[in-house]
Amino acid sequence: MYALVDCNNFYASCERVFQPHLNNKPIAILSNNDGCVISRSDEAKELGLPMGAPAFKYKSFFAEKSIHVFSSNYPLYGDMSTRVMNILRQFTPLVEHYSIDEAFLKFDVDKATDYTSVGKQIKERVFKWTGMPISIGIARTKALTKVANKIAKKYKDRTNGVYVIDAEEKRIKALRWIAIESVWGIGRGHSKRLQSKGVKTAFDFTLLSDVWVRSEMGVTGLRLKKDLEGQPTLELENDVTAPKKAIATTRSFEYTYSNLDNLKERISTFAGSCAEKLRKQHSSCNFMYVFLKSDRHKADEEQHRGGLLVTLPYPTDSSLTLVKYAVNAVEGIYKYGIKYKKAGVIVSGLVPTNARQLDMFLEEDPKHHSLMKIIDGINNKYGTLKIKIANQDLKRTWKMRQEHLSPRYTTNIDEIIRVK
Amino acid sequence: MDDKKRNLQFFKPDKTTRSSLELVDGGISAGFPSPAEDFKETRIDLNKELIKNTEATFYARVSGQSMEGAGLDDGDLLIIDKSLEPIDGKIAVCFIDGEFTVKRLKIGKEGLLLMPENKKYKPLKIEEENKLIIWGIVTYVIKKV
Numbered sequence: 001m002y003a004l005v006d007c008n009n010f011y012a013s014c015e016r017v018f019q020p021h022l023n024n025k026p027i028a029i030l031s032n033n034d035g036c037v038i039s040r041s042d043e044a045k046e047l048g049l050p051m052g053a054p055a056f057k058y059k060s061f062f063a064e065k066s067i068h069v070f071s072s073n074y075p076l077y078g079d080m081s082t083r084v085m086n087i088l089r090q091f092t093p094l095v096e097h098y099s100i101d102e103a104f105l106k107f108d109v110d111k112a113t114d115y116t117s118v119g120k121q122i123k124e125r126v127f128k129w130t131g132m133p134i135s136i137g138i139a140r141t142k143a144l145t146k147v148a149n150k151i152a153k154k155y156k157d158r159t160n161g162v163y164v165i166d167a168e169e170k171r172i173k174a175l176r177w178i179a180i181e182s183v184w185g186i187g188r189g190h191s192k193r194l195q196s197k198g199v200k201t202a203f204d205f206t207l208l209s210d211v212w213v214r215s216e217m218g219v220t221g222l223r224l225k226k227d228l229e230g231q232p233t234l235e236l237e238n239d240v241t242a243p244k245k246a247i248a249t250t251r252s253f254e255y256t257y258s259n260l261d262n263l264k265e266r267i268s269t270f271a272g273s274c275a276e277k278l279r280k281q282h283s284s285c286n287f288m289y290v291f292l293k294s295d296r297h298k299a300d301e302e303q304h305r306g307g308l309l310v311t312l313p314y315p316t317d318s319s320l321t322l323v324k325y326a327v328n329a330v331e332g333i334y335k336y337g338i339k340y341k342k343a344g345v346i347v348s349g350l351v352p353t354n355a356r357q358l359d360m361f362l363e364e365d366p367k368h369h370s371l372m373k374i375i376d377g378i379n380n381k382y383g384t385l386k387i388k389i390a391n392q393d394l395k396r397t398w399k400m401r402q403e404h405l406s407p408r409y410t411t412n413i414d415e416i417i418r419v420k
Numbered sequence: 421m422d423d424k425k426r427n428l429q430f431f432k433p434d435k436t437t438r439s440s441l442e443l444v445d446g447g448i449s450a451g452f453p454s455p456a457e458d459f460k461e462t463r464i465d466l467n468k469e470l471i472k473n474t475e476a477t478f479y480a481r482v483s484g485q486s487m488e489g490a491g492l493d494d495g496d497l498l499i500i501d502k503s504l505e506p507i508d509g510k511i512a513v514c515f516i517d518g519e520f521t522v523k524r525l526k527i528g529k530e531g532l533l534l535m536p537e538n539k540k541y542k543p544l545k546i547e548e549e550n551k552l553i554i555w556g557i558v559t560y561v562i563k564k565v
Binding site: 020086413416417418419 | 478479486
């Protein structure tokens with residue numbers, strides 16, 4: 001059996017643990033740089049606050065409706081997520097950390113197990129120990145746990161946040177209930193095409209022929225169909241120890257940049273940060289994607305979104321190498337006169353560093369490896385980014401806009417709660 | 421290209437097998453072996469001693485003197501375990517009427533009382549209309565002396 005555990009309105013709930021007076025009050029969390037709404041409490045959803053609402057446009061909306069607004073506090077969210085995941089691991093060692101607030105669990109099949117009570121136990125323990133409310137869907141396959149979880153959330157009063165699909169009638173009922181566009185793994189393109197074919201629910205989808213699904217939606221589509229039919233096809237991706245497949249560092253800027261040097265500095269920092277993340281998980285990358293974007297909310301300004309995929313001559317985790325290629329890429333993408341609002345570096349094609357193929361003539365200077373080790377060591381010891389690449393302007397104290405930041409209650413001793 | 425270079429041959433190391441040598445711990449020395457070697461233990465680790473449940477442990481700073489009788493002074497650091505049950509006599513961090521407070525729980529016939537340990541403060545009887553959350557149980561207080 002599989003379970004999908006999902007934290008309810010995760011970011012908002014993290015804030016509420018340390019500010020309980022916000023229970024039952026509308027809360028909105030903004031993205032990095034206070035750009036747009038990325039998480040809403042149920043109350044904020046009911047007030048009609050859309051996901052992705054740009055903060056500057058909704059300032060008066062927040063005030064009128066008394067919505068409590070927070071900048072994203074990733075140190076807090078990250079720590080709360082770790083706590084929840086570690087508690088889940090006490091119930092089964094097979095846990096897939098699917099996202100910051102979601103995890104798939106796998107239980108060895110035991111017919112005698114009362115999964116509803118297991119779900120309740122998990123929910124109670126997580127809430128008691130961390131204050132985090134969660135919803136749990138349990139079923140024979142991963143895709144079905146997603147549906148079960150939606151039911152648990154939608155009918156909170158009846159399910160108490162735990163729903164188990166453990167019988168054929170329940171499976172069919174659940175699949176008839178869920179609209180095709182809400183099914184996990186069905187993108188917008190596929191759902192439109194399916195709808196035009198008369199497929200309205202997940203159940204309709206399972207009635208299609210395997211051949212059609214295979215040819216129209218590929219093997220991924222077919223796997224999903226099998227999973228929804230109750231045949232476990234999608235395996236737990238045991239990313240507990242497995243390294244990430246791609247690593248990204250992207251940011252929206254507080255102000256826009258139209259100066260090439262400023263953008264080179266930002267991109268150098270992002271590339272350096274990607275390299276550092278690579279080294280942390282002992283991976284090297286084969287590709288690097290660099291992009292620049294203008295502010296799409298400013299319709300009156302000239303827009304430009306450009307990106308470049310760089311194929312690296314050899315897999316690397318060196319900050320020096322990545323920064324060098326990233327800066328070259330920026331020069332290629334940059335258009336004069338554009339006000340850029342967002343930029344990023346994404347590295348992919350990851351291979352374990354100790355297994356990367358050696359190429360005698362292209363291999364980077366082996367000194368990079370020991371140099372990076374020393375840099376990481378010093379940065380770890382004396383705080384982040386004491387040592388930077390020269391492209392990264394040392395005098396610039398570039399700061400994210402975080403006007404509504406809550407304290408880092410669990411990661412900084414000067415910011416813990418005060419009790420009278 | 422001259423002949424010497426053309427005749428250069430490259431060899432790749434065979435990494436299919438692995439041989440390793442035992443690491444001799446304690447080093448090789450000509451003097452006496454350390455008599456403490458066999459009795460080594462890990463150092464005292466306060467994290468291990470003071471925290472029983474890391475996932476449920478949080479910290480708070482005491483503000484004010486309402487619990488001075490229990491040894492909780494302004495500025496002290498509290499270790500809080502959310503996983504523990506609130507039982508009579510325990511010191512708990514509670515959230516009541518919009519703020520965090522630390523008091524001793526008194527659970528008896530008259531219901532739940534939050535007991536300060538300072539004559540200047542009065543016990544607080546919890547009524548229906550008080551929105552009370554017993555947030556966690558205080559397990560240790562750390563103070564600078």
